[in-house]
Amino acid sequence: MELELSPEERGLLAGDLGPGVRKAMEIVVALGQIYGARRLVSVSSVQVAGVSYRNLGEAGLDFLRRWADQSARVRVPTTLNPAGMDLQAWQKLGFAESFAHRQLAVIEAYRRLGVHATCTCTPYLVGNVPCLGEHVAWAESSAVSYANSVLGARTNREGGPSALAAAIIGRTAAYGLHLDENRRAALRVVVRCPVRTLSDFGALGYLVGKAARNRVLYFVGLEEACSETALKALGASMAASGAVALYHVAGVTPEAGQPDILAPGCETLIVDDLCPAYAALNSDAHQIDLVWFGCPHASLEEIAEVVRLLGGRQAKAALWITTAREVREQAEAAGLVSAVEASGGRVIADMCAVVAPMQELGFRTVATPSAKGAAYLPSHAGLLARYGTVEQCVEAAVRGGW
Numbered sequence: 561m562e563l564e565l566s567p568e569e570r571g572l573l574a575g576d577l578g579p580g581v582r583k584a585m586e587i588v589v590a591l592g593q594i595y596g597a598r599r600l601v602s603v604s605s606v607q608v609a610g611v612s613y614r615n616l617g618e619a620g621l622d623f624l625r626r627w628a629d630q631s632a633r634v635r636v637p638t639t640l641n642p643a644g645m646d647l648q649a650w651q652k653l654g655f656a657e658s659f660a661h662r663q664l665a666v667i668e669a670y671r672r673l674g675v676h677a678t679c680t681c682t683p684y685l686v687g688n689v690p691c692l693g694e695h696v697a698w699a700e701s702s703a704v705s706y707a708n709s710v711l712g713a714r715t716n717r718e719g720g721p722s723a724l725a726a727a728i729i730g731r732t733a734a735y736g737l738h739l740d741e742n743r744r745a746a747l748r749v750v751v752r753c754p755v756r757t758l759s760d761f762g763a764l765g766y767l768v769g770k771a772a773r774n775r776v777l778y779f780v781g782l783e784e785a786c787s788e789t790a791l792k793a794l795g796a797s798m799a800a801s802g803a804v805a806l807y808h809v810a811g812v813t814p815e816a817g818q819p820d821i822l823a824p825g826c827e828t829l830i831v832d833d834l835c836p837a838y839a840a841l842n843s844d845a846h847q848i849d850l851v852w853f854g855c856p857h858a859s860l861e862e863i864a865e866v867v868r869l870l871g872g873r874q875a876k877a878a879l880w881i882t883t884a885r886e887v888r889e890q891a892e893a894a895g896l897v898s899a900v901e902a903s904g905g906r907v908i909a910d911m912c913a914v915v916a917p918m919q920e921l922g923f924r925t926v927a928t929p930s931a932k933g934a935a936y937l938p939s940h941a942g943l944l945a946r947y948g949t950v951e952q953c954v955e956a957a958v959r960g961g962w
């Protein structure tokens with residue numbers, strides 16, 4: 561089956577709007593051909609990943625600059641993933657000037673392309689909130705999972721260049737999770753153990769993700785406990801351990817009630833114990849250098865919860881809460897930033913510890929209630945991780961140990 565392009569799309573591919581737009585069309589069309597798409601579909605928003613200079617390096621920065629030099633500009637609202645540092649407070653946090661200048665150059669290149677430098681992995685907390693059934697092109701696995709599963713929007717797991725290409729032409733190829741038939745569940749997950757805390761949701765996601773092998777999931781037995789924060793943790797964890805981009809929760813998520821939501825041949829997985837996930841995500845580190853909240857980026861409620869649990873006590877370990885700048889501003893207005901700082905912690909905007917040069921900042925061990933963070937920090941940032949509840953992590957910050 562051929563990928564059919566409209567006359568306008570054929571013109572974009574022929575270079576009618578210049579080489580930058582032609583390059584974007586070439587990327588989207590190539591993906592469409594690889595995955596057997598029959599048409600392109602308009603997208604209402606894009607989330608772009610690939611921001612930290614630590615990952616992009618000079619080659620990635622050059623690539624972005626060259627695209628911007630070719631007059632490519634995004635034509636739909638486009639938000640950006642976290643960077644490798646707080647774009648304003650990097651000096652106070654001890655980031656090297658050499659890194660900071662290159663990171664700021666990356667942000668400038670994205671700005672030239674018309675991307676809104678939100679620098680967050682939770683664009684849905686700062687106004688990029690697609691509706692049920694809306695087609696979008698998002699990168700960032702946790703955000704993709706949230707958009708598909710919790711909001712009912714439609715996106716594949718885009719890579720950095722493919723998301724940016726979709727933003728520049730305002731379209732993506734209609735394959736995968738853009739199509740009804742691929743949104744049905746191939747694995748039904750029956751949860752038989754208590755799942756109460758945020759870290760329980762992360763632990764569940766870690767285990768299920770390992771078994772999921774990319775499949776669409778349908779959860780039974782979670783109805784009671786599912787806050788949006790819990791779903792954020794569940795989705796991020798499954799995305800990290802098993803590349804899960806869409807899950808349904810009976811009685812909770814918007815597409816779960818559809819009559820044909822289970823695909824023919826759907827298998828069943830029973831989960832009755834979360835301990836293996838806690839064991840897999842914990843090292844034996846005792847001294848804790850850093851306690852990290854906000855993976856995915858924290859909501860105002862999550863920041864307030866850390867403040868409540870700190871109760872004005874001093875932290876011995878470094879305590880970071882990462883969040884979107886806009887959420888940080890709301891937290892500042894609510895007195896939460898000063899409360900965290902009074903305990904010796906920091907509310908940090910724009911960044912993700914997984915893509916930051918953490919060892920250069922002197923960190924070796926980290927405690928976090930994020931399963932994605934605990935899974936990625938050892939492999940991506942070279943840190944030993946401890947994984948537990950928000951309460952355990954706050955206590956670890958106060959004691960400086962686990």
Ligand code: F3S
Nearest residue numbers: 681702855856912914
């Ligand atoms: Fe976000 Fe980084 Fe965690 S991008 S989901 S804070 S690993």
